[in-house]
Amino acid sequence: MEVRQHLSQLDLFKGLTAEQLEAITGTVTEKDYRKGELIFAEGDEGVGFYLVIRGRVKVYKLSAEGKEQIMHIFGPRMPFAEVPVFAGSRYPANAEAMESSRLFFFPKKSFITLIQENPLLAMNMLASLSQRLKQFSNLIETLSLKEVPGRLASYLLYLSDKNGSIDEFKLDIAKSQLASLLGTIPETLSRIFAKMGAREIVSIKGPEITILDREGLEDLAEGNTKL
Template sequence: MAVQLEFLKSILYFSDLGLAELESIRKLVFEKTADRAEVVLLEGESAANLYFVASGAVKVFKTSAEGKEQILDIVRPGESFNDVPIFDGGPNPASARTMGPVLLYGIKKNDMEAILRDHPQIALNVIKVLAKRVRHLVSLVEDLSFRHVISRVAKILFEHIGGEMGRGPRLTQQEMAAMAGTAREVVGRSLKALEEEGAIKLDRHRIIITDKEALQEIMEVTS
């Protein structure tokens, strides 16, 4: 399947370019397909390619020494990943895994440098993409003052218990994130941490509070 010019035009990097310029870039773009749950980038490895998601979604994440995962971003069609090491020459700062079957458009590091030299007007859009990423990561750093978020999530769970009197309000992770003033990704990790501490059990669409006292103790922790 040929790389679509229309799709290239929809990518912020290339949105200001004309058809002739897009055509010259298209020659440097290669396709890569991957199935569900394939690791397409590994943290710490040298970075060879910049990727754009053409279809599907990719999860960008860091893994701790204990194997805990923190999602940094979910990359959707039209968005890019692995930009930073392509431009600073360092290793991949995070890993990336497909969330389903994906089609990626890749550009080799050297080719991307040539594209920037040949089409310097792209630079402003690259800066916009990187600035957006910095803003997102700064916000995540703020959220990851972690114990504090866990205690806020614990409090939200406690305040929304449904019981014999009827069902409490059902909450999505997005709603919990909005209530806790944090990112959805951080709520997901907080729930897993609460489960590891034995305070709750995740049972499909139910969050079962298995140790009310433990949950209360976590609620009272502030940092």
């Protein structure tokens, strides 16, 4: 029923005509996932891509010893797993629902048809992939060129930004998941939070963060300062 309603609000389908939206609607499948449920695994055949309607999804890789690196967290209105639609045919990472989530599924084959008949849709998809590429660049930079305190500082500033550049906000994910996103482990993250608290750069009460010294935090993020 409201599939079409959803579609019309998405950046990916921005500017499309009613008929075009209708055509896309016909190809979509709705899927629900429980918290912790696996959506696909690395190496699975990539039969299509997804779009988050409700909930959140993490896309991640695992090391031989089981360490997890989160590549990206997707929330409502964000498409993911587009890569195998256009290159190769297998998913290059794992995807799991972080909460009870509702997704739309777009089968590869029909989507390719749609995109070929629809230059605007192609442009939107190009924009989406380019955006992702930029985010991956940032992740690479962060992992390789910053130490953990710098990564955490960057993330906190990013979160603050997302909340309207306000100084008080809540972590949007569990700390253990944040550790995985920042390419470290919970113990290390915990110690760094403790140090940042001791220096009165931020105050931490559970998931509640208050930035006390934004300048100090920015210096950390830039690597101008050490903890």
